[in-house]
Amino acid sequence: MDLLQLRTEADTVLAELVGDPGGTARLREDQWQAVAALVAERRRALVVQRTGWGKSAVYFVATVLLRRRGAGPTVIVSPLLALMRNQVEAAARAGIRARTINSANPEEWDAIHAEIESGEIDVLLVSPERLNSVDFRDQVLPKLAVTTGLLVVDEAHCISDWGHDFRPDYRRLRTMLAELPAGVPVLATTATANARVTADVAEQLGTGGGDALVLRGPLNRESxxxxxxxxxxxxxxxxxxxxxxxxxxxxxxxxxxxxxxxxxxxxxxxxxxxxxxxxxxxxxxxxxxxxxxxxxxxxxxxxxxxxxxxxxxxxxxxxxxxxxxxxxxxxxxxxxxxxxxxxxxxxxxxxxxxxxxxxxxxYFASVGFPPEEQVRRTLDVLARADRPLSLPALEPLVDLRRSRLETMLKVLDVDGAVHRVKGGWTATGRPWTYDAERYAWVARQREAEQQAMRDYVTGTGCRMEFLQxxxxxxxxxxxxxxxxxxxxxxxxxxxxxxxxxxxxxLDRPGAEIEPRRMWPSGMAAVGVDLKGRIPADRQAAGGRALGRLSDIGWGNRLRPLLTPQAKDGPVPDDVLAAVVTVVADWARSPGGWAPGAADAAPRPVGVVALPSRSRPHLVASLAEGLAKVGRLPLLGSLAYTPEAEEFAAHRSNSAQRLRALAASFTVPDTLAAALAATPGPVLLVDDYTETGWTLAVGARLLRAAGADRVLPLTLALAG
CATH class of the missing domain: 3.40.50.300 (P-loop containing nucleotide triphosphate hydrolases)
Incomplete structure (x- = not known):
């Protein structure tokens, strides 16, 4: 191939891409090196270059040159929906027909699949989650692997679990890389890969295609x-x-x-x-x-x-x-x-x-890859199942939240231990080893990164040099x-x-608590007879919290009260005063109970507390203080059952948490008598709500005991 002629053609395409046909736009030498490797040598290349270097220009120019030479469409795998939209518009300027398949356009998927079949598309941008979709993986991906003219992996550091933004869906690319026909070029791009991540990604790029070319440039940003x-x-x-x-x-x-x-x-x-x-x-x-x-x-x-x-x-x-x-x-x-x-x-x-x-x-560090015991438990459940299990069906049987469970299953899928099929997940029965050393290393790496960020904040040296x-x-x-x-x-x-x-x-208090309306799926599998919609006469009403733990106002003031290390004690006076303000605002809101409130509801007849093992004095003093200021009777507290210790609720998935809570609370006789004597709405007080299930279970018990409305009120709300 005549490289001089190819260079001239590439610069012409670049001028069209930037909207200056016939202009003077030229690829820089480092960009040209990447284009030549893809088009002339059909190589696999990893480009590690600073943001703004022009990585998209490389793969769009290479796409046009390859298509002119009879190659199939370019497939770009990118997690960036915003960037996808930018790139589709940029491609159109150069006459490149680009389409995207991602979570934001499911109504277009069928039409795009048809366009892929007919060869109408020059560039297909795909989110990594599509790679793990059963239909896409089994029906579309094999055809793409055969017809692809250029595979582009954008933000390639996501492939590596040594990287800061590892995404298990990206590991599905190993399969596609291995199935690409010989001579199909591959380009991986990122601006954020250190030496270890670069080596790991380059090794994975070499799967089935020989050594990858690594083009790494300086990362200083002069502007x-x-x-x-x-x-x-x-x-x-x-x-x-x-x-x-x-x-x-x-x-x-x-x-x-x-x-x-x-x-x-x-x-x-x-x-x-x-x-x-x-x-x-x-x-x-x-x-x-x-x-x-x-x-x-x-x-x-x-x-x-x-x-x-x-x-x-x-x-x-x-x-x-x-x-x-x-x-x-x-x-x-x-x-x-x-x-x-x-x-x-x-x-x-x-x-x-x-x-x-x-x-x-x-918090974010706490949601990493689960301990081996939880992984083995999940594999055992899948192995014993007589059918594929969906995430909602798995949740009652394993002690993991849905997002963490799904991420773990994706990793196990790539490792070959499980397989995603129509209807859910199945175990493959293949041997699988828990790589504790690797997971521990990744955790240590995260700790080192956190320390580096502290050093960046406090350091007296050049900040750009530090980041580089x-x-x-x-x-x-x-x-x-x-x-x-x-x-x-x-x-x-x-x-x-x-x-x-x-x-x-920041001192303005108050956050709404959205009540639970549906019980989790699959509760019968763990012996709990709760399913479907929570009956209206057993639901909690919408509630209030003083603040969210994640906000920068009350969150900062509430976190020290609610950490596991915090000493239990009475609610601080300023916090109680703020909660009283929340209740007063709530009463005046539509559906509240203050005179003149729109759609005014009956005034609460009393205050009920939820029991707490970790902060009993805090919750009790909050309930007592509210009752005193609001001139309401303190009706009492729900109580723990004898089985409560056995079913201690973990902060795991909804089904497991509900299973524990359903067996943990009861309405004592004194509280039941008080509810019968003073029927009406009650305030249900707790220190903190994360999932809403404690409040839902408490409200169900109180409504069954005679409360005609349960108004949840907590100090803090997660999220």
């Missing part, structure tokens, strides 16, 4: 100015952002660690008059699309986002990235800040760490731009007025 502001508390951070957001260049992203924080911060900034939108895993797809479009068009100053926005957003002129809260990994942090400054000379990157960060890290060294970039040198190299460029002070306003916002 970014990095800084850290260590402020006293959440109110100072929120106030600082409220006063300084307009000082930041252009439009950008404000990252938070939780959904609750994102919604809280966005609401505060809107009150301050800023055009902002929230963007989280709970945001409806249509709202996500609108938020992306508004940011691209600079109609908003910022998106306040969780990692749901993460890697998958392409806005070259993004002027800033601010983190309210520190990610647990410097590699993940590098990836997120890399969204800024891709097409502008200067962009500001600021980290505002918080005291709550490490508690959030600990975390990614094993041999060319890392001081940047001369960050706050440690050149000095801070934004003052940490906030005005007293802004601080008062932010404090008031």
């Amino acid at each position: 970014l100015r990095l800084g850290v502001l260590r402020l006293p508390d959440a109110a100072h951070r929120l106030a600082w952002l409220g006063e300084r957001l307009d000082d930041l260049p252009g439009s950008g992203i404000v990252y938070t660690l939780t959904v609750a924080a994102a919604e809280e911060v966005a609401a505060y900034l809107r009150q301050r008059g800023y055009p902002v939108a929230s963007y989280t895993g709970k945001t409806e797809n249509a709202d996500r699309l609108q938020a992306e479009e508004d940011l691209l068009a600079n109609r908003v100053k910022a998106l306040v986002a969780t990692s749901a926005l993460g890697m998958g957003f392409d806005k070259p002129d993004l002027g800033f990235v601010v983190h309210l809260g520190s990610p647990s990994s410097p590699i993940a942090y590098y990836q997120q800040v890399g969204r800024a400054g891709r097409g502008v000379e200067h962009a500001d990157v600021l980290l505002l760490p918080g005291r709550e960060d490490e508690a959030i890290w600990a 060294r975390q990614l094993d970039d041999e060319g890392a040198v001081p940047c001369g731009r960050c706050d440690n190299c050149a000095g801070p460029w934004l003052a940490p002070e906030v005005s007293s007025g802004a601080l008062t306003e932010a404090t008031g916002e």
Whole structure:
């Protein structure tokens, strides 16, 4: 193949791709090296290059060149829905027919499958979850493996469980790599792979195709100015952002660690008059699309986002990235800040760490690969089953939450121990070894990353150099731009007025508790006769909590009261006063019981407490305090049954938790008599609700004993 002629053709395609046909656009030498490896040599290549380097230009140019030479369509596997939308639009500019299959467009899947069959598609973008879908894996994937002209694995660090964002669905790619015909090129791309992850991904790319070519470039981002502001508390951070957001260049992203924080911060900034939108895993797809479009068009100053926005957003002129809260990994942090400054000379990157960060890290670390006993139990259940078991059918039989159970099964599927089929999961009977050493190493790696993030916050050396060294970039040198190299460029002070306003916002108490309406599936399998919809006369009403543990206001104040290490004691006066405010606001809301409330309901006739082993004094004093302030009788408390110890409820999946709770509580005679003597609504008080099942079981018992409405009230709500 004439490489000079191929280079000329490649540059022409690039000009069309960037919307400048006949212009002067040319691939850089490192980009050309990747294109030549794919088109001229039909190699497998791993490209590790900084965000903004132009990885998508490589695979789109290679696609056009390969298609002109008779190759089949390009298949791009990417976890980034936002980036998929960007790339479909970019492809169209160069006359490339691109379609995408992901969770946001199931109504289009059949039509796209037909277009694949007829050869109408040049590029198919697929989310990794599709690789593990039974229909796609068994019917579509084999055909793709035979007809694919180029396979692209975007964000390839997700393949490796040494990486910061391992996704088990990606491991299905091993199968596709092994089944590709000889001579089909493969391109894997990432901006966030250290030396170990790079070696692991390169090894997996070599499956069935020989050694992979690794093209690794420098990771310095000359446009970014990095800084850290260590402020006293959440109110100072929120106030600082409220006063300084307009000082930041252009439009950008404000990252938070939780959904609750994102919604809280966005609401505060809107009150301050800023055009902002929230963007989280709970945001409806249509709202996500609108938020992306508004940011691209600079109609908003910022998106306040969780990692749901993460890697998958392409806005070259993004002027800033601010983190309210520190990610647990410097590699993940590098990836997120890399969204800024891709097409502008200067962009500001600021980290505002918080005291709550490490508690959030600990939660996410707790949902890793399960212990061997739980894995073996799941395999045993599947082996003894006479049919495939779905996740809802498995939940009552194993002690794992659904999301963690599903992730574990995906790993076991790739390992060959289980198989996903129509109707659920089956055991294969193949020998399987629990790689305790590997899982322990990964856990230690996570701990090391957390320590590195602490070091980033407190360090006095160059911040960009620090991040580059975390990614094993041999060319890392001081940047001369960050706050440690050149000095801070934004003052940490906030005005007293802004601080008062932010404090008031964070002090505003109250979060709604959505009651459970349906019992979990499969309870009969564990001897519990509860199924389907919870009868209306046994349900809890909608409830209230003082705050969410994941928010940056009351969450920060409640966590110390509710940690396992906290000493049990009476509810603090300020917390009780805030709960009273929540109840007063609740009473005045529609459906409340205050005079004048819309659709006013009867006033509660008393207060009932849930028993607590870990915090009995806290719950009892909360119930007593509410009864006293509200001038309501304290009717008593539910009691533990003699079997309660045997069925101690674990924080696992819904079915297992309900199984334990259903056998754990009873209504003592004194409480039953009080309910009979004073029929009406009751407040049901507890310290904390995570799943809602304790409240659902308590409400069922109280309603059966005569309460005509049960109003749950807790200090804290998870999520």
